[in-house]
Amino acid sequence: MKKALKIIGIILVVVIILIAFNYSKLNIMSGYSAKNMSSSVFVAGRAPAFTDSTDNGFAPINFARDYVNLEDKYATASVYGFMTRKAVFRKGLGSVLIDDDYDTTKETSIPFRSNIARMTPYPYGNMKQKDTTFTNVDYKKIENAVNYAFAKVNGEDVKKARAVLVLYKDQIIAEQYAKGFNKDSKILGWSMTKSLISTMYGVLQYQGKLNVQDKAPIEAWKNDERNNITIHNLLQMNSGLEWEENYETISDVTKMLFLAKDMTAAQADKPLAGKINETWNYSSGTSNLLSGILRKQFDTHQEYLNFPYVEFIDKIGMHSMLIEADMEENYVGSSYGWATPRDWAKFGLLYLHRGDWNGTRIFDDSWVDYITKPTPTSKGRYGGHFWLNAGGFHPDVPKDMYSANGYQGQRIYIIPSKDLVVVRFGLVGKKGTDFNKFLSEICNAIE
Incomplete structure (x- = not known):
């Protein structure tokens, strides 16, 4: 029993030393995860699970665990319970990683926005672009290039493209999105x-x-x-x-x-x-x-x-x-x-x-x-x-x-x-x- 307790004690000491040595790194890992989660959910409108598996799904960020409060619009993250960080959403200013001194009750400024619907085709308006075919464009080559940007290597999605657009003379001549994304995805x-x-x-x-x-x-x-x-x-x-x-x-x-x-x-x-x-x-x-x-x-x-x-x-x-x-x-x-x-x-x-x-x-x-x-x-x-x-x-x-x-x-x-x-x-x-x-x-x- 004493031997087991001694081993546990040694492990705890090692863990404490490792945490102390990597304190700043844990702070940044938790901070990255919380900020990215808050922005992804409250700015881009993505699901927390999707963000965890993609944007936050790489080492060492994937060691952090997130919590999202949809009602109060904030996210927190910590690495195995250590170094919890919080990011809050502010209308017009997006998400921000905060410290313990930040007053979440204070009123923040909101930029003025003008969203006037223009009844003209894209890109100068909100309507569907005109159907245009250019005789000097090899559309098959364009298609091949776009497909290359999304192509898997040995069945693995190593390129991880989410969106590709090609515009020629103001016209979209190619547009492709990965699963889960579309023209309205921020x-x-x-x-x-x-x-x-x-x-x-x-x-x-x-x-x-x-x-x-x-x-x-x-x-x-x-x-x-x-x-x-x-x-x-x-x-x-x-x-x-x-x-x-x-x-x-x-x-x-x-x-x-x-x-x-x-x-x-x-x-x-x-x-x-x-x-x-x-x-x-x-x-x-x-x-x-x-x-x-x-x-x-x-x-x-x-x-x-x-x-x-x-x-x-x-x-x-x-x-x-x-x-x-x-x-x-x-x-x-x-x-x-x-x-x-x-x-x-x-x-x-x-x-x-x-x-x-x-x-x-x-x-x-x-x-x-x-x-x-x-x-x-x-x-x-x-x-x-x-x-x-x-x-x-x-x-x-x-x-x-x-x-x-x-x-x-x-x-x-x-x-x-x-x-x-x-x-x-x-x-x-x-x-x-x-x-x-x-x-x-x-x-x-x-x-």
Whole structure:
């Protein structure tokens, strides 16, 4: 008996040591699970069981156990009962992971939305698109490319595609969804949200309310070398600021997304780790810093919340779009934009048409040239919060292609020379998808 108790005691000590050693990791695991569950259920309208088996069904997140309260609209998660985290839904602001100090009874602001039904065909209205056949399109090749994006390998769904749309000359020429998804399913764009933040700056610059070449208005930088960082440097991810973007461990990005109350402050607190305008470093903290700078451009918080919807998102009919906010009601510009695949495709079309939306100008034509200019030291991979093919990363795809990219293979590809927008959503498996092959087959189908 004493021997058994001794063994149990040793096991308990080991467990306690392991928990203490991995305390921060458990915090983030529970936080990811709770936040993803809350958003999936209350923003996207999915079932908790579906979310557990798919979006939260990978290691180590699948060690967390979730509870969803449908009436009060919140979700909690813990890892074997340890480190319980809670995420609550707020109307107009989406779900947010909260801490113990957060007052769930306080009234939150709601962005103004305009959902005017336009009695014209998609993409410029709410009606069914016109039946159009293009003689220069090889539809069989398009079909094969889309099927490739969904194809199983040895019977296993390793590509995990959820939605693929191909638009040519404003027309959907191919559209396919995985089981459980359709044209009305809201899907998280993850880092595609960064390109939304960039667009907000393009709109403000077009309206004459700021110049991206101005210095970033960060009070903490006024008395050191960081004072020379411009908004332009931040948009190009070329500020020289220290940042670790690693989702596999406890890093700057995971601490920001799953622990921070004010996500706009995470990057602002970092020192320089390289030379300004000479050190490209991909940083979600930079995108949230830009969201914080954006907030400073308005006299009131309500104006800040209204701005992206009134001046951009709802103007082009992306009515399903919702950008989630942190505990301080700052838009999480790095990661948390939700919309249907068709609405995400409208965003691509806006750029394909260089800021003109069916006669309404959203941003200046020159903004497209700006965001597609390669960031120094990025080897032609990155521009103004958009990914580029200028360096030939996709060797069999036109070099004028650029894209909004998100975690797990969320993509909006804009290919001006082919008059194409290609949208892909899903959860990339270990083998993933060969995007160069996928895109080249689509491009080759257009004569």
